[in-house]
């Protein structure tokens with residue numbers, strides 16, 4: 001597996017291990033930071049890398065910078081060029097996971113909104129996990145709410161809650177957790193969105209279920225609609241519905257598509273990976289790797 005050699009801070013490339021942020025900066029001390037995780041996949045035929053849905057990730061980053069009231073923001077074209085530069089400089093020979101972080105890096109009060117710094121890193125892609133499915137438990141932690149620490153903003157501060165949730169789930173013997181909103185409706189996992197098959201229909205929590213507006217969720221919805229002609233149903237989902245589901249899976253840029261085979265130690269369907277999940281998972285991997293000519297507009301070649 002290739003290893004990261006260089007990282008970029010404020011447009012300057014430096015050895016990977018030499019990146020620095022002061023511990024008294026609001027970015028570190030108060031979570032004054034937003035970020036994106038973006039994948040670049042290698043087309044097996046040409047060997048060339050393409051970033052998947054780069055524009056949508058950079059649009060979400062721009063939204064995050066706005067909500068954070070950062071006074072200096074970065075244009076999409078500028079960041080796209082910097083991402084390309086970092087990938088090239090690392091000379092990867094396989095898929096890449098890109099992390100873009102924007103934060104207040106100077107030693108300053110909590111509410112400081114400028115100057116804003118950025119970091120771009122490129123990391124190797126780990127092998128996809130849990131092909132046989134994950135076992136999730138419903139967490140006793142609630143999902144963050146929109147008017148407190150909005151999940152729609154991909155801020156580093158939100159991952160304090162994600163971390164507590166994952167650590168609790170592992171301590172309880174699960175692979176991961178499913179979070180409910182404060183109203184007890186299904187939201188998402190600490191790091192991914194969730195889909196269910198109920199009565200043969202694909203269902204996912206609505207955008208007002210305190211979820212991140214996930215790029216992969218949108219991708220799955222498009223792929224499903226294009227494959228079947230039937231739209232995915234976005235709605236509120238009750239906790240007990242998860243025990244009735246015939247199939248379930250989680251999805252995200254990092255997690256990609258992972259089947260869920262039990263919730264709270266109760267099997268989902270027959271406890272095996274179901275056909276809808278298996279089909280969508282395969283389709284997702286084909287599309288991101290450019291094995292199909294469809295959806296070319298979603299792939300930005302690394303030049």
Ligand SMILES: Cc1ncc(COP(=O)(O)O)c(C=O)c1O
Nearest residue numbers: 191192193212214215216252253
């Ligand atoms: C809480 C949460 N939900 C959903 C997702 C999936 O988002 P995306 O598909 O845009 O990567 C992530 C990904 O990091 C996440 O952290």
